[in-house]
Amino acid sequence: MNCDPARWLEEHGDVLYRFALSRLRDRTLAEDVVQDALLGALKNAKDFEGRADVRTWLIGILRNKIADQMRKLGRTREEAIEQEFESGRWAAPPGEWHDPEGQLENEEFRQRLAECMSLLPESLADAFVLREVEGLEYEKVCDALGLTATNLSTRLYRARLLLRKCLEDNWFGEAVK
Amino acid sequence: MKNVWRILTLPCEEAARLMSDERDAPLSRLDRMALRAHLLSCRSCKRFRRHLRVISIAAKSAEPMSEDARERISRAVSEPED
Numbered sequence: 001m002n003c004d005p006a007r008w009l010e011e012h013g014d015v016l017y018r019f020a021l022s023r024l025r026d027r028t029l030a031e032d033v034v035q036d037a038l039l040g041a042l043k044n045a046k047d048f049e050g051r052a053d054v055r056t057w058l059i060g061i062l063r064n065k066i067a068d069q070m071r072k073l074g075r076t077r078e079e080a081i082e083q084e085f086e087s088g089r090w091a092a093p094p095g096e097w098h099d100p101e102g103q104l105e106n107e108e109f110r111q112r113l114a115e116c117m118s119l120l121p122e123s124l125a126d127a128f129v130l131r132e133v134e135g136l137e138y139e140k141v142c143d144a145l146g147l148t149a150t151n152l153s154t155r156l157y158r159a160r161l162l163l164r165k166c167l168e169d170n171w172f173g174e175a176v177k
Numbered sequence: 178m179k180n181v182w183r184i185l186t187l188p189c190e191e192a193a194r195l196m197s198d199e200r201d202a203p204l205s206r207l208d209r210m211a212l213r214a215h216l217l218s219c220r221s222c223k224r225f226r227r228h229l230r231v232i233s234i235a236a237k238s239a240e241p242m243s244e245d246a247r248e249r250i251s252r253a254v255s256e257p258e259d
Binding site for chain 2: 022104156167
């Protein structure tokens with residue numbers, strides 16, 4: 001295979017960086033972990049043989065580096081078990097968001113969304129970031145995370161529920177009303 | 178008959194799941210009809226759908242890597258220490 005880390009950086013650097021940033025919430029740490037992952041990939045380039053997708057492979061390596069970093073920082077995020085529904089109905093129905101589309105240009109709103117993403121349990125954050133932030137195809141996200149289509153659908157669903165709730169509690173509830 | 182029942186009685190919880198799924202792949206015809214019928218009468222779920230759309234668009238505006246970092250990493254990977 002063509003082992004060219006400069007090209008990996010060029011083509012996949014932003015994906016890897018945003019993925020790392022969503023988890024570590026620190027630019028410097030995110031940059032460092034991307035660098036570690038690329039060096040790790042270079043060292044283990046022979047493992048890549050036979051794999052179809054460079055990006056998926058790099059994301060796999062990056063996830064391990066992030067996990068090491070999170071352990072060092074003593075950070076883990078437990079899965080929040082929150083009951084959104086009671087007998088099929090909304091326990092707390094979604095509130096009215098004032099001009100939600102108007103918030104899209106608001107830097108502070110995007111910052112709040114990033115904070116909410118950083119609060120997601122890791123397994124859900126990984127799925128959400130690859131699918132919604134990076135816009136990776138559904139099958140590629142399954143490959144990168146080693147999930148079945150149904151598992152991924154469940155994770156995305158839970159991630160979206162939690163993010164929506166987080167934004168309602170922390171943005172639309174206070175800042176806009 | 179079962180299909181008609183599903184279209185008429187889709188609970189919010191299932192509707193929410195369908196609204197998440199539809200962001201990733203087209204729904205089956207039955208699911209699409211059930212969801213459409215549900216949304217006609219459920220304001221909460223209609224809001225939920227709008228919220229998901231906003232979150233999805235906002236998520237795409239995450240920041241890229243800075244040029245400085247890119248250059249630094251580029252140097253590091255082209256001259257690994259070991």
